[in-house]
Amino acid sequence: MKIDIILAGVGGQGILSIATVLGAAVLRENLNLKQAETHGMSQRGGAVVSHLRISSDTVASDLIPEGAADLILSVEPMEALRYLPYLSDNGYVVTNTTPFVNIPDYPAPEQVLAAVNALPRVVALNADEIAKAAGNSRTSNIVMLGAAAPFLQLDFTTLEEGVRSIFARKGDAIVDLNLRALHAGHEFAKNSIRL
Amino acid sequence: MQKHLLLGVEAIAQGALDGGLSGVYAYPGTPSTEITEYIQDSRQAAERNVHRQWSANEKTAYEAALGMSYAGKRALVCMKHVGLNVAADAFINSAITGANGGLILAIADDPSMHSSQNEQDSRFYGDFAMLPILEPANQQEAYDMAYSGFQLSESLGLPVVLRITTRLAHSRAGVLRKEIAAQNSIRLPDDMRQFVLLPGIARRRYNGLLEKQKKLLELSEKSAFNSYEDGADHSLGIVSAGIGYNYVAENFPNRNCPYPVVKISQYPLPVEMLKRLSDECEQLLIFEEGYPFVESKLRSFFSDVPHIRGRLDGTLPRTGELNPDHARRALGLAARPTQPIPALVAARPPAMCQGCGHIDAYLALNEALSEFEKGHVFSDIGCYTLGALPPYEAINSCVDMGASITMAKGAADAGLRPAVAVIGDSTFTHSGITGLLDAVNEHAPITIVISDNESVSMTGGQQSAAQGKIESICRGVGVEPEHIRVLTPLKKNHDEMVRVFREEIAYDGVSVVIPRRDCIQRAARLKKAQKSENSDNK
Ligand SMILES: Cc1ncc(C[n+]2csc(CCOP(=O)(O)OP(=O)(O)O)c2C)c(N)n1
Numbered sequence: 206m207k208i209d210i211i212l213a214g215v216g217g218q219g220i221l222s223i224a225t226v227l228g229a230a231v232l233r234e235n236l237n238l239k240q241a242e243t244h245g246m247s248q249r250g251g252a253v254v255s256h257l258r259i260s261s262d263t264v265a266s267d268l269i270p271e272g273a274a275d276l277i278l279s280v281e282p283m284e285a286l287r288y289l290p291y292l293s294d295n296g297y298v299v300t301n302t303t304p305f306v307n308i309p310d311y312p313a314p315e316q317v318l319a320a321v322n323a324l325p326r327v328v329a330l331n332a333d334e335i336a337k338a339a340g341n342s343r344t345s346n347i348v349m350l351g352a353a354a355p356f357l358q359l360d361f362t363t364l365e366e367g368v369r370s371i372f373a374r375k376g377d378a379i380v381d382l383n384l385r386a387l388h389a390g391h392e393f394a395k396n397s398i399r400l
Numbered sequence: 401m402q403k404h405l406l407l408g409v410e411a412i413a414q415g416a417l418d419g420g421l422s423g424v425y426a427y428p429g430t431p432s433t434e435i436t437e438y439i440q441d442s443r444q445a446a447e448r449n450v451h452r453q454w455s456a457n458e459k460t461a462y463e464a465a466l467g468m469s470y471a472g473k474r475a476l477v478c479m480k481h482v483g484l485n486v487a488a489d490a491f492i493n494s495a496i497t498g499a500n501g502g503l504i505l506a507i508a509d510d511p512s513m514h515s516s517q518n519e520q521d522s523r524f525y526g527d528f529a530m531l532p533i534l535e536p537a538n539q540q541e542a543y544d545m546a547y548s549g550f551q552l553s554e555s556l557g558l559p560v561v562l563r564i565t566t567r568l569a570h571s572r573a574g575v576l577r578k579e580i581a582a583q584n585s586i587r588l589p590d591d592m593r594q595f596v597l598l599p600g601i602a603r604r605r606y607n608g609l610l611e612k613q614k615k616l617l618e619l620s621e622k623s624a625f626n627s628y629e630d631g632a633d634h635s636l637g638i639v640s641a642g643i644g645y646n647y648v649a650e651n652f653p654n655r656n657c658p659y660p661v662v663k664i665s666q667y668p669l670p671v672e673m674l675k676r677l678s679d680e681c682e683q684l685l686i687f688e689e690g691y692p693f694v695e696s697k698l699r700s701f702f703s704d705v706p707h708i709r710g711r712l713d714g715t716l717p718r719t720g721e722l723n724p725d726h727a728r729r730a731l732g733l734a735a736r737p738t739q740p741i742p743a744l745v746a747a748r749p750p751a752m753c754q755g756c757g758h759i760d761a762y763l764a765l766n767e768a769l770s771e772f773e774k775g776h777v778f779s780d781i782g783c784y785t786l787g788a789l790p791p792y793e794a795i796n797s798c799v800d801m802g803a804s805i806t807m808a809k810g811a812a813d814a815g816l817r818p819a820v821a822v823i824g825d826s827t828f829t830h831s832g833i834t835g836l837l838d839a840v841n842e843h844a845p846i847t848i849v850i851s852d853n854e855s856v857s858m859t860g861g862q863q864s865a866a867q868g869k870i871e872s873i874c875r876g877v878g879v880e881p882e883h884i885r886v887l888t889p890l891k892k893n894h895d896e897m898v899r900v901f902r903e904e905i906a907y908d909g910v911s912v913v914i915p916r917r918d919c920i921q922r923a924a925r926l927k928k929a930q931k932s933e934n935s936d937n938k
Binding site: 215216224228232237238239240241242243244245246247248249250251252256262264265266267268269270271272273283284286287289290291292293294307308310311312316317320 | 403405430431433434514515566567568569570571572573574643646647649650651654655723724725728735736737738739740741742744745746747748749750751752753783786858859860
């Protein structure tokens with residue numbers, strides 16, 4: 206198996222914790238992984254991206270080639286669009302619809318959503334709201350991971366284990382909260398896609 | 401055996417720890433910072449009492465590491481590429497003194513300037529110093545090179561350069577660890593004059609360094625990190641350096657590259673291996689991250705080769721980091737279909753955080769300077785450099801760490817009034833103090849703003865060497881106490897700040913204004929860490 210994922214967001218939104226959960230899951234499955242991330246200056250509110258590559262074979266490049274990503278997983282709608290050149294012909298976009306406006310020239314949010322919804326293969330969800338309904342809006346990342354689950358070719362239980370191992374230090378309540386978020390995202394995606 | 405998921409920088413840190421490290425010395429700088437942070441967070445390092453505090457700058461770090469090597473122990477010194485400009489005096493001379501205990505310089509270059517002022521290529525420094533350079537292609541090699549680099553250094557009696565670039569530094573993959581080596585015990589150099597670079601001794605040692613070059617070349621020719629992989633099609637031969645290897649391999653699924661490939665991960669360049677490639681192939685394609693270092697060397701080695709393709713002939717871009725698509729185009733393979741970025745997508749550059757004290761300082765400074773023309777503010781490197789951008793447009797320079805104070809002085813010498821310097825607390829202790837002394841000695845009419853967030857924030861909030869010491873340093877250097885003014889940069893203090901800035905700008909001598917408020921990111925992180933510590937203790 207092989208899956209190439211572009212993880213996108215804004216510095217400070219925490220896309221790296223999605224990558225960490227996936228990393229823990231992948232290690233458990235004995236698969237190979239390369240995951241390039243953005244550190245440094247862009248973390249000051251700039252656009253950040255992580256290239257996450259999972260494969261049963263060795264992975265050569267730390268970066269995904271253009272036109273080759275199976276999935277763009279974004280915690281912000283405009284950031285999902287920024288990486289479209291990486292998406293393969295039959296790749297999917299899974300994105301949060303809540304805009305993160307920290308620049309003066311952010312386009313009209315309706316236009317951003319229209320561009321997102323015009324994509325041929327897309328799952329768009331208000332992860333902040335779903336996270337809030339599941340207990341806490343700060344788990345919107347994990348909601349997004351849940352929404353990406355149908356595309357990951359990984360057992361859902363592996364993702365649950367990943368969440369458990371990452372949040373175990375913070376106690377059972379936090380683990381449960383994040384598991385609820387993971388399920389809520391997954392439910393949304395299952396109901397909204399026709400694969 | 402269990403694989404550990406490690407970033408390239410973390411792999412270097414773990415490799416050094418397992419290889420018998422006694423001390424890491426460093427000043428933060430993207431993309432090198434996490435090497436030291438990993439060691440600071442490591443229980444193994446704590447148990448083995450490994451030195452792991454930050455140094456004031458790269459030069460002090462390098463010299464301390466050299467001192468540890470003198471004493472016979474294994475030391476790692478880490479910095480970003482421009483840090484080596486600061487440490488260059490120590491570095492170049494350490495090739496002449498040589499090492500005693502193993503000494504590795506881990507140097508992280510930043511092609512594409514993701515977080516830097518330039519994209520200088522540290523391989524030139526390694527070559528200039530005539531030292532062996534290791535350049536890993538992947539995280540496992542990064543681990544292995546840090547691990548075995550100490551033995552290499554000790555067997556040659558020379559420091560070893562371990563060069564990485566941003567992409568490998570910040571990319572994670574599974575790494576297998578080796579057995580943990582013991583630390584060295586103290587053992588002074590056999591020759592008590594080895595480190596005394598008086599001309600007579602230095603000449604002898606320099607000749608010794610020149611004599612070692614043959615040995616370095618031999619090691620490169622048979623290094624396990626360098627390889628010659630043959631291919632059936634000799635119309636092209638590929639030379640890949642470091643991470644460039646992966647981008648070539650990416651374009652040939654199952655690694656069935658039809659062309660011969662020389663993989664370079666240890667320098668000096670293995671000339672024989674490259675000569676074979678050049679003899680057997682019609683053209684050479686050079687794929688390397690950084691400046692055209694290998695390419696230029698090959699052009700001088702084999703002036704008779706008709707076609708060397710790479711960054712210099714336009715086959716690959718002259719600047720910036722490479723990626724698998726560059727390799728694809730250079731290899732003449734068809735591009736995959738792609739869709740464009742929709743026109744409405746706006747750039748999202750980094751910016752100062754909302755609530756940052758630097759912002760309040762700039763708003764007040766801008767108002768105090770509003771009666772003058774633009775162009776009087778020299779600044780430096782840190783989060784506050786983002787004050788160059790709208791809506792503040794508050795500063796007119798950012799060159800190298802410490803240059804704000806000295807450039808303001810030079811401009812004042814030229815007659816510019818007012819001349820203002822804006823510098824951060826960590827940058828001040830890194831390289832600002834000596835410039836301040838120059839200014840004080842000449843009673844230069846400059847106003848220095850030390851915007852103090854009590855943190856090295858641009859690189860992620862490390863401990864600043866300045867903490868609690870700035871006023872006493874300024875007094876000690878000779879700034880008059882009544883011209884050292886401390887402010888709290890908050891909206892409610894705006895008018896007072898404007899007044900103080902105006903007063904000090906009007907003063908015809910050196911004054912230092914210190915707007916001081918905690919970095920909000922660091923404060924939030926410390927609070928969170930405290931909270932989780934409290935709940936851990938429950
Ligand atoms: C010689 C050199 N070393 C390191 C760096 C990386 N660097 C850029 S800004 C910075 C931190 C500056 O801290 P400070 O002056 O306190 O400003 P702050 O970011 O906290 O506002 C560092 C370490 C560099 N650019 N040049």
